[in-house]
Amino acid sequence: MIRLSLLQFRVQAVVGVVVLAAFAILLAATGPHLASLYAASGIDGCRGGGCQNLADSFIFEVTVAGYEPLYLASVAIILLAPAIIGIFWGAPLIARELETGTSALAWNQSVTRTRWLAAKLTIGALIAMTVTEGLCLVQSWWAAPIGRAAGYGAASGPLTQGRFSPQVFATHGITPLGYAAFTFALGVAAGALIRRTIPAMAVTLAIFAAVQVAMPLWIRPHLAPTHHTTISMASLGYLAGQGSPGGTFAYVATGLPGRPGTWIISSGAVNAAGRPVSTIPAACVVASVEGGYSGLPDCLASQGIREAVSYQPASRYWPFQWIETAIYLALALALTGYCFRWLNRRLS
Amino acid sequence: MIAAIETGGLGKQYRRTWALRDCTLAIPEGRVVGLVGPNGAGKTTLLRLAVGMLAPTRGTISVLGERPADGSAQLARVGFVAQDTPVYARMTIADHLRMGAWLNPAWDGELARRRIGLLGLNPKQRAGSLSGGQRAQLALTLTLAKRPELLILDEPVASLDPLARREFLQGLMEAVAEHGLSVVLSSHLVADLERVCDYLVVLVASEVRVAGEVSDLVASHHRLTGPRRELPASLEVITESHTDKQSNLLVRTDGPILDPAWIVKPVSLEDLVLSYMSRAGRRPRLGVVS
Numbered sequence: 001m002i003r004l005s006l007l008q009f010r011v012q013a014v015v016g017v018v019v020l021a022a023f024a025i026l027l028a029a030t031g032p033h034l035a036s037l038y039a040a041s042g043i044d045g046c047r048g049g050g051c052q053n054l055a056d057s058f059i060f061e062v063t064v065a066g067y068e069p070l071y072l073a074s075v076a077i078i079l080l081a082p083a084i085i086g087i088f089w090g091a092p093l094i095a096r097e098l099e100t101g102t103s104a105l106a107w108n109q110s111v112t113r114t115r116w117l118a119a120k121l122t123i124g125a126l127i128a129m130t131v132t133e134g135l136c137l138v139q140s141w142w143a144a145p146i147g148r149a150a151g152y153g154a155a156s157g158p159l160t161q162g163r164f165s166p167q168v169f170a171t172h173g174i175t176p177l178g179y180a181a182f183t184f185a186l187g188v189a190a191g192a193l194i195r196r197t198i199p200a201m202a203v204t205l206a207i208f209a210a211v212q213v214a215m216p217l218w219i220r221p222h223l224a225p226t227h228h229t230t231i232s233m234a235s236l237g238y239l240a241g242q243g244s245p246g247g248t249f250a251y252v253a254t255g256l257p258g259r260p261g262t263w264i265i266s267s268g269a270v271n272a273a274g275r276p277v278s279t280i281p282a283a284c285v286v287a288s289v290e291g292g293y294s295g296l297p298d299c300l301a302s303q304g305i306r307e308a309v310s311y312q313p314a315s316r317y318w319p320f321q322w323i324e325t326a327i328y329l330a331l332a333l334a335l336t337g338y339c340f341r342w343l344n345r346r347l348s
Numbered sequence: 349m350i351a352a353i354e355t356g357g358l359g360k361q362y363r364r365t366w367a368l369r370d371c372t373l374a375i376p377e378g379r380v381v382g383l384v385g386p387n388g389a390g391k392t393t394l395l396r397l398a399v400g401m402l403a404p405t406r407g408t409i410s411v412l413g414e415r416p417a418d419g420s421a422q423l424a425r426v427g428f429v430a431q432d433t434p435v436y437a438r439m440t441i442a443d444h445l446r447m448g449a450w451l452n453p454a455w456d457g458e459l460a461r462r463r464i465g466l467l468g469l470n471p472k473q474r475a476g477s478l479s480g481g482q483r484a485q486l487a488l489t490l491t492l493a494k495r496p497e498l499l500i501l502d503e504p505v506a507s508l509d510p511l512a513r514r515e516f517l518q519g520l521m522e523a524v525a526e527h528g529l530s531v532v533l534s535s536h537l538v539a540d541l542e543r544v545c546d547y548l549v550v551l552v553a554s555e556v557r558v559a560g561e562v563s564d565l566v567a568s569h570h571r572l573t574g575p576r577r578e579l580p581a582s583l584e585v586i587t588e589s590h591t592d593k594q595s596n597l598l599v600r601t602d603g604p605i606l607d608p609a610w611i612v613k614p615v616s617l618e619d620l621v622l623s624y625m626s627r628a629g630r631r632p633r634l635g636v637v638s
Contacts, residue, residue, distance in 0.1 A: 104430030109451035110423045
């Protein structure tokens, strides 16, 4: 049955390997140049505040060299690979057999239907996970210098999103394994439930998109209880926002001073008593008008106002990777269980 | 003796309609059984229940003494050619034969190659480019080379032209003669079955109307023409038409018809089946196990 699965999966396997190879060749051709730019930048071995400037100039050089579109395209490919796998490999696995009636052929060989499904799912999921994680590893190798520069505090930009940002978190580490297994199983289950290939493909895409939006927005931030702290309003480098004269102000912290890689979940100003404030105190109205807005944070700080931040520490990156991958693998297993139950209930 | 297919009160319900209802049958082994009935009578449902492609809503079914599709050993004993004889369009004939060899321990590769050779098919040809008749032959070859004890075919010739139909049935009968298979095949055309079947099951409106040996059925049914009058209780009327003075009846009886008032004529199988099909739904007559 494994041989038949391989025979019937060979087109998908070839497509997967070709995409992976093309991706690898493209990145391998440019990777050494990227690495040489990094080596020449002198970031490694830098000390203190100079690092950030060196990182910034390295990112600038990378952008000038035209690697930004390549970086973004590679990220997009890794994000989309699971969806494509679920739609084109998962959804037809059962649905097409039912549509063309070949299920009657496949399920009347001297191999139980359970074994048939087990072999199909195992081979399909293994190839799906290998291809997706392969793309991820190639890209991680290629983009490693950019990631290190971002770690040294290069200014935020398309290339230098933090490790917890949705596009970086979902395309690095082990999460692509979970996504690939999940969408493949999702496609198979949708195909079994709907019995028609095209609608099953559409449902697979819709559910995958919904899950991939819900995960970073509502679920990932709360995989572990957030930590809380307050930081000085004066640490402007990590604040972004503005106030209006005599009116309200709002600043959003984008990081914690001296703790790179922290994932800010939410932030807001609080007064000395710890209550949220958004009205500019009378003492600061003048400051906000005369000094432009740049004087405002210092004045707010002098009034005892601090920025309260809830965050996930950088050290949770790998635990979160494992937890999220485990969640997706568990979903994939549940969907697989549904497929087996469907097969045994529908058949005698 | 183990029945090829034995059912007890078997029923299959789709949402609110019954595709097959209260079906009690015992189809003996070693026969070529024709399952005949109009479209939508429940033939496909019965056959798919027999190969475990459907689960019954009610009742029991056993095939060669075991639950349908219950394990690989049972699957190996039963061959199934589904309606429209599906094969994998993108796989070549050779791929299909390899699939058969991989998935069936009793695979007879020699038989498969010989049949493909006799059919004049190129093993490298993709199954999707075969004609309907060739596709049906490929599906039959795959099923025969599996060396099953029971071969179940669902309307295998319905979509074939007359020549392909004859060739298919001929190939089937040769295999039956060679390997001593039991066969159950369905059709809505009696003419297809008449040539090959020695046992018949008539299924109408999801109920079994009559079942039995073809020779017994033909011997026990008669067409009677004569004056209109009361009939003895030993005659079961299948269809009747009357004029003022005359009656035209198709009856079933086990004994001889001695009343000289009747003109008795034998009944063709087709006539018999059509009579059962057109008969209004009554209490289903159950088949006699021989």
